[in-house]
Amino acid sequence: MTPLRIGLLGHGTVGAAFEELLGARAGRVEQLTGRRPEIAGVLTRTRGDFDEILARSDVVVELIGGVDDALRYLRAALESGCDVVTANKQLLSRHGEELWQLSRERGRSIGFEAAVAGVVPAIRVLREALAGTQIERVHGIVNGTTNFILSEMTRTACSYEAALAEAQRLGYAESDPSDDVGGSDAAAKMAILARLAFDAPIHIDDVRFEGIEQITQDDIGYARALGLALKLIGTAERIDGGISVRVHPAFLYAGHPLASVGGSFNAVTVEAEAITEITMSGPGAGGTQTASAVLADVIAAASGTQRPVPAAVSVPIIEDVTSAFYLHLRVIDRPGVLARIAQCLGEEEASIKSVVQRGLGEHAQLVMVIHPLPESRLRAALGAIAELDVVQAPPRAIRVIEEEFE
Amino acid sequence: MTPLRIGLLGHGTVGAAFEELLGARAGRVEQLTGRRPEIAGVLTRTRGDFDEILARSDVVVELIGGVDDALRYLRAALESGCDVVTANKQLLSRHGEELWQLSRERGRSIGFEAAVAGVVPAIRVLREALAGTQIERVHGIVNGTTNFILSEMTRTACSYEAALAEAQRLGYAESDPSDDVGGSDAAAKMAILARLAFDAPIHIDDVRFEGIEQITQDDIGYARALGLALKLIGTAERIDGGISVRVHPAFLYAGHPLASVGGSFNAVTVEAEAITEITMSGPGAGGTQTASAVLADVIAAASGTQRPVPAAVSVPIIEDVTSAFYLHLRVIDRPGVLARIAQCLGEEEASIKSVVQRGLGEHAQLVMVIHPLPESRLRAALGAIAELDVVQAPPRAIRVIEEEFE
Numbered sequence: 001m002t003p004l005r006i007g008l009l010g011h012g013t014v015g016a017a018f019e020e021l022l023g024a025r026a027g028r029v030e031q032l033t034g035r036r037p038e039i040a041g042v043l044t045r046t047r048g049d050f051d052e053i054l055a056r057s058d059v060v061v062e063l064i065g066g067v068d069d070a071l072r073y074l075r076a077a078l079e080s081g082c083d084v085v086t087a088n089k090q091l092l093s094r095h096g097e098e099l100w101q102l103s104r105e106r107g108r109s110i111g112f113e114a115a116v117a118g119v120v121p122a123i124r125v126l127r128e129a130l131a132g133t134q135i136e137r138v139h140g141i142v143n144g145t146t147n148f149i150l151s152e153m154t155r156t157a158c159s160y161e162a163a164l165a166e167a168q169r170l171g172y173a174e175s176d177p178s179d180d181v182g183g184s185d186a187a188a189k190m191a192i193l194a195r196l197a198f199d200a201p202i203h204i205d206d207v208r209f210e211g212i213e214q215i216t217q218d219d220i221g222y223a224r225a226l227g228l229a230l231k232l233i234g235t236a237e238r239i240d241g242g243i244s245v246r247v248h249p250a251f252l253y254a255g256h257p258l259a260s261v262g263g264s265f266n267a268v269t270v271e272a273e274a275i276t277e278i279t280m281s282g283p284g285a286g287g288t289q290t291a292s293a294v295l296a297d298v299i300a301a302a303s304g305t306q307r308p309v310p311a312a313v314s315v316p317i318i319e320d321v322t323s324a325f326y327l328h329l330r331v332i333d334r335p336g337v338l339a340r341i342a343q344c345l346g347e348e349e350a351s352i353k354s355v356v357q358r359g360l361g362e363h364a365q366l367v368m369v370i371h372p373l374p375e376s377r378l379r380a381a382l383g384a385i386a387e388l389d390v391v392q393a394p395p396r397a398i399r400v401i402e403e404e405f406e
Numbered sequence: 407m408t409p410l411r412i413g414l415l416g417h418g419t420v421g422a423a424f425e426e427l428l429g430a431r432a433g434r435v436e437q438l439t440g441r442r443p444e445i446a447g448v449l450t451r452t453r454g455d456f457d458e459i460l461a462r463s464d465v466v467v468e469l470i471g472g473v474d475d476a477l478r479y480l481r482a483a484l485e486s487g488c489d490v491v492t493a494n495k496q497l498l499s500r501h502g503e504e505l506w507q508l509s510r511e512r513g514r515s516i517g518f519e520a521a522v523a524g525v526v527p528a529i530r531v532l533r534e535a536l537a538g539t540q541i542e543r544v545h546g547i548v549n550g551t552t553n554f555i556l557s558e559m560t561r562t563a564c565s566y567e568a569a570l571a572e573a574q575r576l577g578y579a580e581s582d583p584s585d586d587v588g589g590s591d592a593a594a595k596m597a598i599l600a601r602l603a604f605d606a607p608i609h610i611d612d613v614r615f616e617g618i619e620q621i622t623q624d625d626i627g628y629a630r631a632l633g634l635a636l637k638l639i640g641t642a643e644r645i646d647g648g649i650s651v652r653v654h655p656a657f658l659y660a661g662h663p664l665a666s667v668g669g670s671f672n673a674v675t676v677e678a679e680a681i682t683e684i685t686m687s688g689p690g691a692g693g694t695q696t697a698s699a700v701l702a703d704v705i706a707a708a709s710g711t712q713r714p715v716p717a718a719v720s721v722p723i724i725e726d727v728t729s730a731f732y733l734h735l736r737v738i739d740r741p742g743v744l745a746r747i748a749q750c751l752g753e754e755e756a757s758i759k760s761v762v763q764r765g766l767g768e769h770a771q772l773v774m775v776i777h778p779l780p781e782s783r784l785r786a787a788l789g790a791i792a793e794l795d796v797v798q799a800p801p802r803a804i805r806v807i808e809e810e811f812e
Contacts, residue, residue: 021680025538031716032537113535119681121527121535128534128711129519129527131438132431132701257687260666274427274698275525278688281663282681292680295538305534305711310437 004035004302007057007082009043009050009073010064014087014114017287018063018294025295033302043073054080059301061294062086071095078102078110083301085294087114093188093204096195100309109306111297116189117142117266119289120282124296126196127307130270135197137237137271139401142189144264144284145173145180146212146232150249151262153220154230160215172264172285183209186234186247193268194236194245201312202236202245208319209247218328219398222367223251229259233401242316251326251400324353324400325370325378329385330393333364337390341366344388348381349373363392369400410441410708413463413488415449415456415479416470420493420520423693424469424700431701439708449479460486465707467700468492477501484508484516489707491700493520499594499610502601506715515712517703522595523548523672525695526688530702532602533713536676541603543643543677545807548595550670550690551579551586552618552638556655557668559626560636566621578670578691589615592640592653599674600642600651607718608642608651614725615653624734625804628773629657635665639807648722657732657806730759730806731776731784735791736799739770743796747772750794754787755779769798775806 006022008015022029022037030036041053043064050073054060060077062070062084070091077084078099086092092099092115103110113123117140126135141147145167152163164181167173179185187209194202212232223230228251236245252259257279261267266284271277283289300306331337338357345352351371358365370378382395412428414421428435428443436442447459449470456479460466466483468476468490476497483490484505492498498505498521509516519529523546532541547553551573558569570587573579585591593615600608618638629636634657642651658665663685667673672690677683689695706712737743744763751758757777764771776784788801 021538025540028538028540032713119535120684121531121686124530124535125527128706129525129530129699129702131705132427132434133698134431134434255668262661272698274694276689276692276695278526278686280527280684280686282684286682288680289682292539292678293535296535299537300534303713305713307438307709307711 002035004029004033004037005040005056005058006037006298007040007043007053007060009060009062011042011044012063013287014290014294015063017291018061021288021291021295029299029302032299035302037298050076054082057082059083059085059298061298062088063294067091067094074099075102078106078108081106081108083109083306085111085297085301087112087290087294089115089185089188089192093191096192097201097312101311104308104311109301110309111301111306112192113297114290114293116192117268118282118284118286119293120266120268120280120284122193122268122280123196125278125280126193126270127309130272130275131307133272133274135270135272137235138193138197138268139258140190140193140234140266140268141231141258141261142234142266142268142284143180143186143232144266145177146186147261147266148172148264149181150212150215150230150232153215153217154224157217157220159217160213181213182211183232183247186232190234190236190245190247193234194243195312196309197236197270198238198243198315199310199312200243200315202243206317207245207247210249212249214396215249218365222326227254228252229254229256230398231258231261233258239318239321242318244318244321246321249398251398253401253403255403256401320374320376322372322374324372324402326398326400327366327368327370328396329366329391331364331366332390332392333359333362334390337364338366340388340390341385344384345370345381347384348377350378350381408441410435410439410443411446411462411464412443412704413446413449413459413466415466415468417448417450418469419693420696420700421469423697424467427694427697427701435705435708438705441708443704456482460488463488465489465491465704467704468494469700473497473500480505481508484512484514487512487514489515489712491517491703491707493518493696493700495521495591495594495598499597502598503607503718507717510714510717515707516715517707517712518598519703520696520699522598523674524688524690524692525699526672526674526686526690528599528674528686529602531684531686532599532676533715536678536681537713539678539680541676541678543641544599544603544674545664546596546599546640546672546674547637547664547667548640548672548674548690549586549592549638550672551583552592553667553672554578554670555587556618556621556636556638559621559623560630563623563626565623566619587619588617589638589653592638596640596642596651596653599640600649601718602715603642603676604644604649604721605716605718606649606721608649612723613651613653616655618655620802621655624771628732633660634658635660635662636804637664637667639664645724645727648724650724650727652727655804657804659807659809661809662807726780726782728778728780730778730808732804732806733772733774733776734802735772735797737770737772738796738798739765739768740796743770744772746794746796747791750790751776751787753790754783756784756787
């Protein structure tokens with residue numbers, strides 16, 4: 001019997017978990033593929049020779065991370081006739097098109113379920129279950145660190161800093177958490193989901209993103225009082241013949257399928273006229289969990305059931321998106337303040353849905369919800385508001401995802 | 407270019423929606439498979455000739471329902487070298503093994519995503535994303551009619567009968583709703599999910615099921631007061647070297663991933679040590695939604711990416727499962743009643759977790775939660791309780807799915 005020889009690049013948390021899982025499930029892999037899997041070689045930053053490993057491999061599994069070396073490895077693997085599996089979101093959100101094209105040309109497969117939302121099968125569902133569906137929108141909670149922090153701030157009413165420290169203590173956040181809390185990790189994942197949902201060549205640079213560093217307990221308290229959930233949400237959607245892909249904190253109405261996704265879990269909702277919507281959720285990280293996604297891709301590669309990623313067709317990237325907004329303003333408590341702020345909003349045709357003013361001695365806090373309007377106009381209004389002498393801190397705006405047809 | 411010729415059996419709601427969707431997405435199918443799809447013929451109960459349609463088809467799509475004719479059609483299709491796609495849960499929960507074996511022998515594929523939970527990709531995720539995973543448990547809300555009725559009873563505090571009438575008015579329930587409300591529809595779907603999760607030959611007759619006809623507003627009110635959700639839950643799990651597959655109403659703790667699935671939606675949670683758990687949810691029925699699942703299977707068949715269902719290995723079916731229970735008793739309000747009931751429970755080692763007694767004139771209502779115990783012992787205790795002269799109606803028991811390690 002021909003063995004299934006796997007070249008393993010990277011032996012960190014996921015790499016080590018994959019090697020262990022592969023050993024434990026070798027019999028199952030053999031049952032499904034007719035070939036007994038074996039590790040042909042392991043490359044780390046300090047040991048192993050890539051070319052030697054490649055020469056002995058049928059499938060190359062890239063879990064080493066980084067962009068330039070990983071790109072070189074996967075390119076070489078495809079060119080030499082290997083199937084490849086990768087968990088590298090940064091690589092795919094930058095060089096996916098080159099790799100997917102090479103895979104089509106060489107007739108080899110690329111599996112990358114583990115690159116987005118860990119074991120949550122968002123990639124496979126987009127590539128297969130929804131292959132024939134005209135998708136309209138994808139919403140995702142695709143970063144477990146930020147979802148944990150926001151859940152913790154909601155659960156315990158603690159500060160952002162305390163929740164981050166707790167996430168670091170539990171291993172949900174790295175010592176330098178900036179890629180997670182700043183939104184760029186989620187942006188890379190949304191670029192990949194958007195690429196699959198729309199067959200458009202979305203690069204990470206096409207994704208606008210904001211993080212959660214500015215979220216305060218005030219915002220969480222407001223969300224709780226109104227029965228809203230505050231989440232870091234990735235959105236990819238068709239708008240006016242183009243596509244918008246973005247990541248930002250958002251208030252979700254209570255019935256939204258992502259509103260109840262707590263802790264470090266990830267979840268992805270796909271909307272389309274034909275399917276209404278489907279939602280998938282589960283652990284977005286973890287060694288064994290991610291390794292399980294990698295193993296499924298190895299099985300698919302070895303059984304020839306991994307479909308190619310279709311060629312992409314360029315579409316315009318839409319920058320100016322319409323949203324409802326929550327505004328949080330610190331102002332001097334003085335007659336006429338609300339009128340002046342309302343005037344700045346009115347000049348940009350921003351219509352106020354609700355307003356709450358809370359006095360704090362000489363100061364006051366204004367919280368408003370603004371009906372949907374283009375972000376550019378909201379930004380212009382905020383610019384004018386920030387210039388007012390009665391406004392004491394830069395105004396803060398958080399998007400609101402409302403129930404449609406409410 | 408060779409066309410992709412599709413023989414369509416059945417032209418009801420789903421069949422007609424499939425034909426329309428196929429027309430609308432023909433370009434996409436061609437892009438993904440290299441073949442332009444066309445309907446080679448349509449068979450209904452009153453028109454078309456199966457053998458003629460089969461002779462002209464590459465893929466046979468069975469949406470005609472029933473068991474005997476459908477079995478004959480699919481057998482003939484596989485034997486003549488066609489791939490097949492079916493949405494027929496009754497057929498697969500009875501004759502799946504024969505069809506899957508035939509498909510392996512002939513090297514043709516069977517797609518059946520639409521047979522369980524509509525467009526929710528439970529089948530594909532079990533067959534592909536979790537192909538290598540040792541699955542421990544599957545929980546499902548796999549019947550939209552009953553989920554709608556229970557959601558409606560919770561939302562509006564109406565009676566079972568009123569909620570059923572509303573479901574019928576909206577088209578979520580048939581005029582004879584017995585397959586749905588009695589649990590046999592869900593049982594067929596759980597048999598199929600269990601078959602895939604455990605590679606064991608589960609027949610619908612192996613599935614014990616109860617429906618929701620006995621659920622009262624009292625039960626719903628109790629669930630609401632405790633923050634529990636009352637759902638019709640299918641469970642398939644490994645227990646003591648065997649497998650249990652069952653369908654029954656259950657109280658779910660508020661954080662359970664299925665607790666927030668409302669209306670006519672379906673959802674499936676898969677648990678395994680390696681993945682922790684993943685949950686999928688979405689519309690479990692609807693013409694276009696189900697047709698979308700069928701279309702994905704047609705694309706998979708035509709692109710050769712539908713993996714065979716592995717051969718099954720028999721395992722014991724476990725009948726006596728341990729559960730926590732909610733008990734609802736109507737008794738005469740008289741000293742010593744609780745003691746006599748507690749004694750019946752104690753003799754079967756049923757331990758009371760909580761009890762609420764409400765007086766209603768001469769009568770009283772006792773609601774208890776019992777710590778987990780084997781169902782056989784609970785049933786024995788209930789038998790003894792029913793014999794007590796102070797008990798005025800047959801005691802009712804509903805399982806409780808508690809948070810693990812609580």
